[in-house]
């Protein structure tokens with residue numbers, strides 16, 4: 001492994017009074033890597049992220065970012081960390097350009113240095129022609145892109161994205177993905193949280209799956225899937241199945257009105273007991289969503 | 304690549320980060336300057352016109368001077384009180400709960416204390432600006448009799464700071480924005496009427512006078528009036544000390560309570 005990890009967490013814990021939001025987790029993030037934190041609502045993703053840049057102090061455990069303790073070195077660390085929070089917390093009264101100027105000001109960027117940086121950044125997110133627009137005139141996707149741009153104003157070495165694409169249309173998501181890839185391509189370390197397993201599979205070199213404050217699994221997405229699941233999944237509506245489907249001999253997960261049969265070969269699914277004349281299921285490769293369902297009996301998005 | 308491939312830059316001096324927050328608020332405020340500045344500027348002038356000129360024609364001297372001269376410094380104290388109180392109740396609450404501006408700022412190198420300082424200094428600067436506004440208008444009508452009145456903006460800053468700290472402390476406890484009505488009507492409005500800004504407190508029954516003696520506004524009004532009329536007594540040093548003590552006592556409370564609310 002080249003050099004020390006950028007982030008090192010040992011038995012990291014965060015409690016809000018009685019509630020344990022992050023329950024003693026361990027993970028490491030290496031330089032230049034895209035690291036994902038997956039989990040349903042309330043899993044503890046945001047709470048974990050917030051400890052990384054010393055938004056909130058940890059309750060216990062060890063945490064190092066660039067070899068430093070965020071609690072004592074927060075100000076120094078945040079000069080090289082970019083943060084994209086879960087909400088679009090922009091200065092709504094100001095224009096796109098003014099937002100970036102104000103945020104650059106927090107990093108001590110001024111005058112010519114700041115102007116040059118903005119000239120570089122605005123085209124990066126295709127916001128150049130909206131530079132003088134008020135935030136209220138921007139679409140949700142554009143607001144999100146601006147929040148991301150703002151986090152890059154100081155050329156960070158580590159960028160933390162909390163649900164960068166939640167609620168965006170496919171085109172906006174692709175735009176944001178390409179920016180994330182560009183960052184890791186430049187050697188910037190990226191940590192992101194998401195509910196979307198397709199996003200995680202696409203972007204993340206490694207990821208952890210969290211639920212109720214604990215890490216259930218940790219590894220590269222394709223390896224995790226290969227290790228824990230058969231290759232194929234057949235997704236069927238339970239109303240299309242014969243009442244005795246549980247005895248088909250196939251591995252399965254049952255969620256709501258869907259049944260997910262799992263097997264290594266397509267031919268194995270011939271054992272699925274369809275009702276006569278019913279609709280056939282959808283065959284696809286196993287993915288992270290299936291893994292999460294198997295681990296928790298729930299899906300990532302709807303609680 | 305490893306993390307040793309670059310050096311962590313040395314941090315900016317703290318005052319720069321504090322100022323960057325001050326500047327953020329100033330830019331946002333100036334974006335809608337007229338709407339923001341005109342009403343709070345005109346309000347005290349209307350009071351002086353209505354009471355100090357209109358009503359005063361039925362009065363004799365108040366505290367040894369004409370009522371308009373008596374009232375003007377009261378408004379120089381009231382104006383910062385109102386401006387700071389609105390800014391740190393509704394304003395701060397909206398930034399905190401709806402716009403999540405503090406969350407955004409805390410993603411940058413600015414620390415919580417720096418962020419709060421920047422905000423308090425801005426609110427107090429704005430308060431100073433409003434007391435200066437009243438001073439200039441009233442002064443141009445010849446109602447201010449002393450060069451000591453040049454200290455009015457400084458006192459406005461001090462008063463603005465007290466009410467900013469008080470407002471932040473209240474906001475840190477409020478969960479529902481409508482509840483600010485209780486604070487503004489229950490605490491700030493009484494201070495407006497019963498602090499000597501509008502009439503001399505000697506008119507009140509003694510127990511009520513004692514009660515008014517607890518309010519920071521009473522001391523601020525005393526200082527403003529002394530500077531505008533140019534009549535000083537040693538007791539004013541005590542007034543100044545009380546105002547400073549209010550700041551000193553409120554700062555740790557407001558800072559720790561708001562931190563609990565935002566950062567947890």
Ligand SMILES: Nc1ncnc2c1ncn2[C@@H]1O[C@H](COP(=O)(O)OP(=O)(O)OP(=O)(O)O)[C@@H](O)[C@H]1O
Nearest residue numbers: 016019021039040041042043044045046047048567
């Ligand atoms: N400031 C807070 N005070 C009290 N409880 C909190 C606070 N922040 C988070 N929690 C609780 O901690 C748990 C984890 O929350 P967290 O925001 O980290 O989850 P998340 O994985 O980011 O969820 P989401 O996908 O909804 O963003 C939740 O039960 C949440 O209610």
Ligand SMILES: [Mg+2]
Nearest residue numbers: 045046047086
């Ligand atoms: Mg979250």
